[in-house]
Amino acid sequence: MREILIKGQLHKFESFEEFAEEFQLGSEDLILTNEFIYQPFMKELNLDCQIVFQEKFGAGEPSEEMITEIFKAVKPESFKRLIAVGGGAIMDIGKVLSLKRTGSVHDLYFKKAEVVQEKELIAIPTTCGTGSEVTNISVAIVRDDNGNTTKLGLVSDLLIPSSVCLIPQMLKTLPYAPFASSAIDALIHAVESYLSPSRATMTSELYGVKAMELILEGFRRIRDQGRDARFEYFDEFITASCYAGIAFLQAGCATVHAMSFPLGGTYHVPHGESNYALFGKVLEKYDAIKPEGKIMEFKQTIARILGGTPEHAIFNLKELLETILHLKPLREYGFKKEDIDIFTDSVIENQQRLVVNSYVPLTKELIKEIYQETM
Ligand SMILES: NC(=O)c1ccc[n+]([C@@H]2O[C@H](COP(=O)([O-])OP(=O)(O)OC[C@H]3O[C@@H](n4cnc5c(N)ncnc54)[C@H](O)[C@@H]3O)[C@@H](O)[C@H]2O)c1
Ligand SMILES: [Fe+2]
Known part of the structure; x- marks a missing residue:
C-alpha cells in the first residue's frame, strides 16, 4: 500500500x-x-x-x-x-x-x-x-x-x-462561523482517516493524531477563553488542517462525508457543518456495533488529549464541540422524512469511494437509522 x-x-x-x-x-x-x-x-x-x-x-x-x-x-x-x-x-x-x-x-x-x-x-x-x-x-x-x-x-x-x-x-478575516465549521471538518478528516479500516497507514495515523491534538487544544482554548482565542492559534489550526489533509489523502474519509454529501448538495449546508450534523451519531453507532478495535484506541487518544476516561471520550468530545458550534437536527436545514430513502440511495449509488472506508459495514439499514436519529 x-x-x-x-x-x-x-x-x-x-x-x-x-x-x-x-x-x-x-x-x-x-x-x-x-x-x-x-x-x-x-x-x-x-x-x-x-x-x-x-x-x-x-x-x-x-x-x-x-x-x-x-x-x-x-x-x-x-x-x-x-x-x-x-x-x-x-x-x-x-x-x-x-x-x-x-x-x-x-x-x-x-x-x-x-x-x-x-x-x-x-x-x-x-x-x-x-x-x-x-x-x-x-x-x-x-x-x-x-x-x-x-x-x-x-x-x-x-x-x-x-x-x-x-x-x-490570512485566517484573520475569516468570520467565526466558517472558521468553526472548517476546523470541525478538519477534525473529522483526522478521525475518519484514523478509523479507516483498510487504508489507514502508519503515516496517516501520525498526521491524523497530531491534527486531532492541535485542533482539540485550540477548541479547548476557545471554550475557556472565548472565540477570540483563535487569533493566537491560527498557525496551529492551518497546520492541523493540512496534516488532516495528508492523513485522509492516504486513508480516505468515510461514513460522515458519504452521508453529508447529499445533505450539502440538496440543502446547501456548509460542508463542515453538514459533516458535524452526522459526526457524533456516526461515532456512537461505530462504538455500539464494534466497540473493540480501533475505536477503543480512538477513545483512549481522545481521553489523553481532553482528559476524562475513554468510556466518556465520545460524550466529552461532543460536549466540547457543542461549545464551538451548536449542533442542529437535520430538519433545521430543510431535511424531510422523504429524504431518508432518497439520500440513502444516493449514498449507496454515488459515494462508494467513501462507503468502503466505513469502520463498520455501511448497510442501507444503518444509513437510514443514522439519518432517522439525526433528523
Ligand atoms: N478537495 C478536498 O480535499 C476537500 C475536502 C473537504 C471539503 N472540500 C470542499 O471544500 C468546500 C468547503 O471548504 P471550506 O470549508 O474551506 O469553505 P468555503 O471555501 O466554502 O469557505 C467558507 C466561507 O468563508 C469565506 N472565506 C474563506 N476564507 C476567508 C477569509 N480568509 N476571510 C473571509 N472569508 C473567507 C468563503 O468565501 C465562504 O463564504 C466544500 O465545497 C467541500 O466540498 C474539499
Ligand atoms: Fe471534509
Whole structure:
C-alpha cells in the first residue's frame, strides 16, 4: 500500500507579500480568489496578474454550473500558472481549472472525460478545514442521472497542487462561523482517516493524531477563553488542517462525508457543518456495533488529549464541540422524512469511494437509522 504522498512543496509565509516575492508573481499568473480576500491582502501590492473573483460566477460551494461559467470566462491560453487563494471551494475550482479541458465539467466529475494536467497550480488555503491544498480530490455539486443534486468528488493525483503555501495570518478575516465549521471538518478528516479500516497507514495515523491534538487544544482554548482565542492559534489550526489533509489523502474519509454529501448538495449546508450534523451519531453507532478495535484506541487518544476516561471520550468530545458550534437536527436545514430513502440511495449509488472506508459495514439499514436519529 502507498504509505505517503505529499506531492506539493510545502511553504509557510508571514504574509501574502512575502509569498508574492518568493514566487515572483507576474503577468502569466492567474489568481482565483474572492474579492473580500483580495482587498485586504493583495490589492495594495498592485500585482501584475490576472485576477478572477469566484463570486462573480455564483454563490456558495462549487457547482457544475458555476465551474462551467468560469471555464467560459477564463481562457486557458491567458495564463500559465494558477494560484488558488481561498477556502476549499476556491481550491477545488482551481484544481479543475488547472486541467486540460478534455470534456464538459459534468463529464469530468462523472469520470467520462480524461484527467490531463495542464497548468501549474499553487494552493493557498484561507480556511482551516478541507486540506484540499494537499489532496487529490475536487468536490462539486452535481446533478446525477436521476436528476437529484449531490456532491461528487473527482479524484486524481494529477489534481494535487504542486506548491502549498500556508499563510496563517490570512485566517484573520475569516468570520467565526466558517472558521468553526472548517476546523470541525478538519477534525473529522483526522478521525475518519484514523478509523479507516483498510487504508489507514502508519503515516496517516501520525498526521491524523497530531491534527486531532492541535485542533482539540485550540477548541479547548476557545471554550475557556472565548472565540477570540483563535487569533493566537491560527498557525496551529492551518497546520492541523493540512496534516488532516495528508492523513485522509492516504486513508480516505468515510461514513460522515458519504452521508453529508447529499445533505450539502440538496440543502446547501456548509460542508463542515453538514459533516458535524452526522459526526457524533456516526461515532456512537461505530462504538455500539464494534466497540473493540480501533475505536477503543480512538477513545483512549481522545481521553489523553481532553482528559476524562475513554468510556466518556465520545460524550466529552461532543460536549466540547457543542461549545464551538451548536449542533442542529437535520430538519433545521430543510431535511424531510422523504429524504431518508432518497439520500440513502444516493449514498449507496454515488459515494462508494467513501462507503468502503466505513469502520463498520455501511448497510442501507444503518444509513437510514443514522439519518432517522439525526433528523
Ligand atoms: N478537495 C478536498 O480535499 C476537500 C475536502 C473537504 C471539503 N472540500 C470542499 O471544500 C468546500 C468547503 O471548504 P471550506 O470549508 O474551506 O469553505 P468555503 O471555501 O466554502 O469557505 C467558507 C466561507 O468563508 C469565506 N472565506 C474563506 N476564507 C476567508 C477569509 N480568509 N476571510 C473571509 N472569508 C473567507 C468563503 O468565501 C465562504 O463564504 C466544500 O465545497 C467541500 O466540498 C474539499
Ligand atoms: Fe471534509
